[in-house]
Amino acid sequence: MRVGHGYDVHRFGDGDHVWLGGVRIAHARGLIAHSDGDVLIHALCDALLGAVALGDIGGLFPDTSDEWAGLSGHRMLQLVRTRLESVGYVPAQCDSTLIAQAPRIAPHVPAMRARIADGLGVEVGAVNVKATTTERLGPMGREEGIAAHAVAVVMPL
Ligand SMILES: Nc1ccn([C@@H]2O[C@H](COP(=O)(O)O)[C@@H](O)[C@H]2O)c(=O)n1
Numbered sequence: 228m229r230v231g232h233g234y235d236v237h238r239f240g241d242g243d244h245v246w247l248g249g250v251r252i253a254h255a256r257g258l259i260a261h262s263d264g265d266v267l268i269h270a271l272c273d274a275l276l277g278a279v280a281l282g283d284i285g286g287l288f289p290d291t292s293d294e295w296a297g298l299s300g301h302r303m304l305q306l307v308r309t310r311l312e313s314v315g316y317v318p319a320q321c322d323s324t325l326i327a328q329a330p331r332i333a334p335h336v337p338a339m340r341a342r343i344a345d346g347l348g349v350e351v352g353a354v355n356v357k358a359t360t361t362e363r364l365g366p367m368g369r370e371e372g373i374a375a376h377a378v379a380v381v382m383p384l
C-alpha cells in the first residue's frame with residue numbers, strides 16, 4: 228500500500244458553470260484553466276501520482292501542449308489509472324475536500340463520487356468527497372476561486 232496527497236487551486240473567471248468531480252454545475256462564474264478546470268480531480272490525480280512517486284499532473288499533462296487543452300476530469304482519471312498500472316499499482320481508495328464558498332457542493336456529492344469511481348475503475352464506496360466554506364475568510368471565502376485537497380491509497384496490481 229502507498230499513500231499520496233494532492234492540492235490544487237483554480238481562479239474564477241467568466242463563465243456559467245464549473246466542472247467539479249466530473250460533474251457540470253451551473254454557476255455564475257467559471258474556473259480559469261487550460262483543461263476543464265476540475266480542481267477536485269486535479270488534486271486527486273496529483274495524490275494518485277504522488278503515491279507512486281510519478282510527479283504531478285503538470286508533468287504528465289503540460290499546459291503548454293494543445294493535446295491537453297480542454298482535458299476533462301473524467302478522462303484525466305482514466306489516463307492516470309493507466310499510468311499507475313504501468314508501474315504496477317491500482318487506485319484503492321481516496322478522500323477529498325473542496326474549499327469553496329460557492330457553489331453549494333452537497334447536492335452534487337453522490338454524482339461526483341459515482342463519476343470519480345467510474346473514471347478510476349473502483350467501487351463508489353472507495354471514493355469520498357467533502358466540502359467546506361472558509362466562513363468567508365481568505366481568497367476562497369471571497370469567492371476568488373476554489374481549492375481542493377485529496378489523499379489517495381494505491382495497492383500493488
Ligand atoms: N461549497 C460548499 C461548502 C460547504 N458545503 C457543505 O456545507 C456544510 C457546512 O460547511 P462548513 O463551511 O461549515 O464547513 C458541510 O456539510 C459541507 O458539506 C457545501 O455543500 N458546499
Ligand SMILES: C[C@@]1(CO)OP(=O)(O)OP(=O)(O)OC[C@H]1O
Pocket residue numbers: 235259260261262263264269284285286288289290291295296297298
Ligand atoms: C491540467 C492542465 C493541463 O490541461 O492544465 P490546467 O487545467 O491549467 O490545470 P493545472 O492544475 O494548472 O495543472 C495541470 C495542467 O497541465
